[in-house]
Amino acid sequence: MRAEIISIGTELLLGETVDTNSNYLAGQLPLLGIDLYWISQVGDNQLRLVEVLKRAWQRSELLLTTGGLGPTEDDLTRESIAEMFGEDMSVSLVLKQEIEEFFSQRGLEMPLSNLKQATLIPSASAIHNIRGTAPGWWVEKDSHILIAMPGPPREMQHMWELEVQPKLRQRFAGTVILSRTVKTFGLTEAAVDEMVTPLLSGTNPTLAIYAKADGIYLRLTTKAQSQIDAEETLARGEASVRSILGEYIWGTDHDTLEGVVGQLLVEKGLSLAVVESCTGGLLAATITDVPGSSIYFKGGIVAYSNEAKVACGVAPGLIANCGAISLEVARAMAQAARAYLKADIGVSTTGVAGPNGVENKAAGMLYIAVDDGHTSRVIQGNYPGNRPQIKRRATTAALFELKKLLTAVNDNRKT
Amino acid sequence: MRAEIISIGTELLLGETVDTNSNYLAGQLPLLGIDLYWISQVGDNQLRLVEVLKRAWQRSELLLTTGGLGPTEDDLTRESIAEMFGEDMSVSLVLKQEIEEFFSQRGLEMPLSNLKQATLIPSASAIHNIRGTAPGWWVEKDSHILIAMPGPPREMQHMWELEVQPKLRQRFAGTVILSRTVKTFGLTEAAVDEMVTPLLSGTNPTLAIYAKADGIYLRLTTKAQSQIDAEETLARGEASVRSILGEYIWGTDHDTLEGVVGQLLVEKGLSLAVVESCTGGLLAATITDVPGSSIYFKGGIVAYSNEAKVACGVAPGLIANCGAISLEVARAMAQAARAYLKADIGVSTTGVAGPNGVENKAAGMLYIAVDDGHTSRVIQGNYPGNRPQIKRRATTAALFELKKLLTAVNDNRKT
Numbered sequence: 001m002r003a004e005i006i007s008i009g010t011e012l013l014l015g016e017t018v019d020t021n022s023n024y025l026a027g028q029l030p031l032l033g034i035d036l037y038w039i040s041q042v043g044d045n046q047l048r049l050v051e052v053l054k055r056a057w058q059r060s061e062l063l064l065t066t067g068g069l070g071p072t073e074d075d076l077t078r079e080s081i082a083e084m085f086g087e088d089m090s091v092s093l094v095l096k097q098e099i100e101e102f103f104s105q106r107g108l109e110m111p112l113s114n115l116k117q118a119t120l121i122p123s124a125s126a127i128h129n130i131r132g133t134a135p136g137w138w139v140e141k142d143s144h145i146l147i148a149m150p151g152p153p154r155e156m157q158h159m160w161e162l163e164v165q166p167k168l169r170q171r172f173a174g175t176v177i178l179s180r181t182v183k184t185f186g187l188t189e190a191a192v193d194e195m196v197t198p199l200l201s202g203t204n205p206t207l208a209i210y211a212k213a214d215g216i217y218l219r220l221t222t223k224a225q226s227q228i229d230a231e232e233t234l235a236r237g238e239a240s241v242r243s244i245l246g247e248y249i250w251g252t253d254h255d256t257l258e259g260v261v262g263q264l265l266v267e268k269g270l271s272l273a274v275v276e277s278c279t280g281g282l283l284a285a286t287i288t289d290v291p292g293s294s295i296y297f298k299g300g301i302v303a304y305s306n307e308a309k310v311a312c313g314v315a316p317g318l319i320a321n322c323g324a325i326s327l328e329v330a331r332a333m334a335q336a337a338r339a340y341l342k343a344d345i346g347v348s349t350t351g352v353a354g355p356n357g358v359e360n361k362a363a364g365m366l367y368i369a370v371d372d373g374h375t376s377r378v379i380q381g382n383y384p385g386n387r388p389q390i391k392r393r394a395t396t397a398a399l400f401e402l403k404k405l406l407t408a409v410n411d412n413r414k415t
Numbered sequence: 416m417r418a419e420i421i422s423i424g425t426e427l428l429l430g431e432t433v434d435t436n437s438n439y440l441a442g443q444l445p446l447l448g449i450d451l452y453w454i455s456q457v458g459d460n461q462l463r464l465v466e467v468l469k470r471a472w473q474r475s476e477l478l479l480t481t482g483g484l485g486p487t488e489d490d491l492t493r494e495s496i497a498e499m500f501g502e503d504m505s506v507s508l509v510l511k512q513e514i515e516e517f518f519s520q521r522g523l524e525m526p527l528s529n530l531k532q533a534t535l536i537p538s539a540s541a542i543h544n545i546r547g548t549a550p551g552w553w554v555e556k557d558s559h560i561l562i563a564m565p566g567p568p569r570e571m572q573h574m575w576e577l578e579v580q581p582k583l584r585q586r587f588a589g590t591v592i593l594s595r596t597v598k599t600f601g602l603t604e605a606a607v608d609e610m611v612t613p614l615l616s617g618t619n620p621t622l623a624i625y626a627k628a629d630g631i632y633l634r635l636t637t638k639a640q641s642q643i644d645a646e647e648t649l650a651r652g653e654a655s656v657r658s659i660l661g662e663y664i665w666g667t668d669h670d671t672l673e674g675v676v677g678q679l680l681v682e683k684g685l686s687l688a689v690v691e692s693c694t695g696g697l698l699a700a701t702i703t704d705v706p707g708s709s710i711y712f713k714g715g716i717v718a719y720s721n722e723a724k725v726a727c728g729v730a731p732g733l734i735a736n737c738g739a740i741s742l743e744v745a746r747a748m749a750q751a752a753r754a755y756l757k758a759d760i761g762v763s764t765t766g767v768a769g770p771n772g773v774e775n776k777a778a779g780m781l782y783i784a785v786d787d788g789h790t791s792r793v794i795q796g797n798y799p800g801n802r803p804q805i806k807r808r809a810t811t812a813a814l815f816e817l818k819k820l821l822t823a824v825n826d827n828r829k830t
Contacts, residue, residue, distance in 0.1 A: 001624070001812075008578075009625075010623060011623070011625055011634070012438075012441070012454065013441055013451045013452070014441060014445060014451075014594065014634075015438050015439065015440070015441030015442025015443070015444075015445075015456065016442070016596070016634065017438075017625075018433060018434075018435060018438045019433075019434065019437075019438070020433060022434075022456070023427075023430050023432075023433045023434070024426055024430065025430070026427070026429060026430030027429070027430025027431070028430070029430075030430075036428045037458065037460075037463060038455065038456075038457065038459075038463075039426070039428065039434075039455060039456035039457075040426065040453065040454060040455035041437070041453075041454035041455070041458070042453065042454075042821075043452065044623075046454060048451075048453075071604070071605050071608065071616060072608045072615075072624055073607075074623055089729065098556070106797070108603075111605040111606070111608075111609055113605055113608055113609065114605055121530065131800070139445070152626060153799060154804060177625045210431065215421035219431075234783070251568070261691065272450075274717075280699055280700055280703025280704075280708075280712075281696040281697065281698065281701075281702070281703060281715060281717070282696065282700035282703075283696065284695055284696025284699070284700075284717040285694070285695055285696035285697035285698070285699075285806070286696075286719070287695070288695025288696060288697075288719060288768070288806070289695070289803055291769070291770050291771070291802055292717055293695075293719075294720065297695075297715065297719050297720075298719065298720045298722065298723055299717045299719040299720055299722075299723030300696060300716070300717035300719070301714065301715070301717070301720050302689075302696070302699040302703070302714045302715035302716070302717070303714050304699075304703065304708075304709055304712050304713060304715070305420055305712075305713045305714055305756070306716040307707070307713065307714075307757065308713060308714030308756055311755065311756065320587065340726065341720070341722065341723055341726065342670070342722065353703070354706070356704050356706075361642065387706055388704055390465065391700070391703070391704070405685025409474065
């Protein structure tokens with residue numbers, strides 16, 4: 001089963017949009033044991049689009065396209081597929097009704113231009129799109145499959161997960177390629193590489209290391225005849241990695257640090273509040289990305305000015321004496337977070353988000369404090385990068401400190 | 416001059432790496448008046464790589480490749496180019512010496528594997544790489560040009576800027592392709608499409624519409640003999656778009672909504688504070704993404720619990736009577752933002768981030784309030800999507816309301 005991905009849209013050729021769709025799909029295919037040999041991007045031009053589709057149809061058994069299913073004149077994917085197969089497009093009344101309903105639920109009338117999204121060719125069946133007005137097309141012919149999906153990532157990914165992937169999985173049960181990602185924080189890529197050197201030469205599972213915004217990831221991959229074999233191999237590999245990197249590991253696979261922290265807070269029945277300066281709201285925003293976080297997250301203060309720090313309970317004298325970016329103020333902010341919102345645990349950040357220095361401190365210099373009323377811990381960080389990267393990195397570091405504190409609470413109770 | 420980009424590396428086909436190189440180069444070519452028709456990604460496989468190169472050589476006059484120039488066995492770009500042209504590779508003593516120097520400057524000996532990076536074919540000249548050990552290849556034959564650059568973005572971009580782009584600019588001085596993006600919020604893609612229908616049939620500039628997380632974008636593109644001609648055509652096109660969509664437009668090109676709002680706050684000398692609930696800190700985090708935002712942003716409260724809403728000044732009775740997700744509480748929160756941090760303008764959000772409903776209100780239902788002491792405005796929104804999307808959309812809507820308020824302040828002063 002050779003697969004090919006075609007991403008459609010002139011914005012990709014003008015450098016305006018990074019093609020994350022092909023990256024997403026490329027990461028999905030190994031899980032189905034499907035090999036991917038080709039990816040290409042093509043503009044909204046029917047001549048070239050048909051040419052790319054024809055070549056793909058010749059050399060690959062599975063074609064996945066994204067984009068060009070919108071309602072406007074430059075959306076030409078449907079027209080191009082119809083041309084390639086020499087079939088006529090006609091309006092499906094069922095699809096028309098669905099699109100009309102999509103609009104009427106939002107109190108709108110369907111614009112006439114959306115009618116073309118209700119079209120099909122005889123070889124195509126529609127793929128349901130609950131997040132937008134563009135149904136996908138599923139075409140099967142001569143033992144080849146073409147699947148056309150919309151371009152907006154949130155529509156495409158939802159369609160893939162709910163409609164396309166389950167159908168393909170049923171069809172192509174056989175070899176299983178499985179991988180597991182182990183996520184760490186607090187070490188450089190080179191340090192991780194050195195620590196796991198003995199594992200890197202292994203072939204089953206293979207091990208790859210890569211740097212992400214929230215730490216260094218290690219990916220174990222195995223290919224096996226059955227799901228059970230694959231899972232056993234991965235479990236063995238993961239145990240080896242854990243024996244080396246234990247304390248730096250915060251999660252696996254789809255875990256997020258904010259999700260892991262949220263889970264620990266729920267388990268311990270503890271509540272959380274934050275007072276953040278240099279992260280400017282990103283710490284609270286990340287914590288509240290977790291559904292149900294309102295159970296444990298009382299709220300936060302973005303104390304961007306000194307007035308705001310004082311308003312929530314930091315002593316003005318402390319800021320005057322030690323500076324707003326200091327170990328002492330970080331600790332006082334974490335304590336203020338607990339007191340102001342009556343939370344069990346307070347977390348704070350204060351530092352320089354950049355690009356310019358503040359109080360003679362360079363961009364990226366910051367303090368993070370965690371406080372649960374028994375333990376108060378402050379770390380100093382010094383992170384490279386631009387402003388959003390420093391904010392992101394500081395947020396990750398704060399969540400990692402919080403995770404360590406929560407794990408310790410766990411251990412204390414056990415003993 | 417038709418160009419084609421080929422990104423080389425199996426990691427691209429496994430979904431491990433997003434191909435940002437092609438995006439970067441795609442954005443560069445219009446500035447040279449070069450049309451890009453094709454982008455493709457191919458793995459480290461000589462058979463398929465040669466096939467892709469041959470097709471590109473047939474249909475395009477300029478081929479840009481990135482990747483596959485490393486020292487390891489699976490780096491096959493040089494070998495594949497040599498095979499395509501039927502030429503032999505041999506070691507260049509000059510290149511060998513440069514690579515040896517690269518290592519010796521770092522106190523290292525050149526590993527033997529790096530020797531292959533010193534090879535050339537007769538048709539190729541080397542392109543200097545000051546950031547790494549892989550020189551590029553510049554091949555000219557039969558009025559076609561092939562330029563092979565390394566894969567690491569920092570090496571590739573440096574090589575492009577210092578070596579490749581100036582040479583190409585000299586060669587292809589002449590046509591200029593320029594584009595301008597006009598950014599709107601508050602309308603659906605189909606609605607924008609309908610409103611600008613008369614402009615869509617224009618060929619100079621051409622107009623394309625696409626949906627982004629922060630609204631609907633319109634891209635005007637023109638091709639001209641000179642920079643001045645191109646800019647005049649774009650200015651004319653932009654004026655037409657503005658005459659139709661005026662009030663929905665918040666910026667152009669590289670503008671961000673938070674940047675536009677920040678600029679307006681600085682110009683008016685006004686300060687800002689926020690009290691946010693459903694956006695959970697994302698509104699403050701987005702505002703503070705702007706360098707220098709500490710000048711006008713006093714801070715914010717993430718009033719995720721009712722206690723936090725009360726703590727910053729919302730009357731408990733109001734929450735009890737109207738519900739935390741109500742027009743009245745949104746307005747009180749915006750007023751509390753102003754009062755609590757002594758800011759000129761307060762902005763608030765309250766609503767349901769999802770995935771589950773709250774207070775009998777569905778996910779995506781929310782209120783946004785802006786208040787400057789004279790004007791208090793509350794809008795109700797109803798946004799589809801998952802939790803991060805709803806937060807992002809609500810943040811954009813809040814910034815757009817703030818932008819409208821700030822523009823009105825402007826207009827009032829003028830009159």
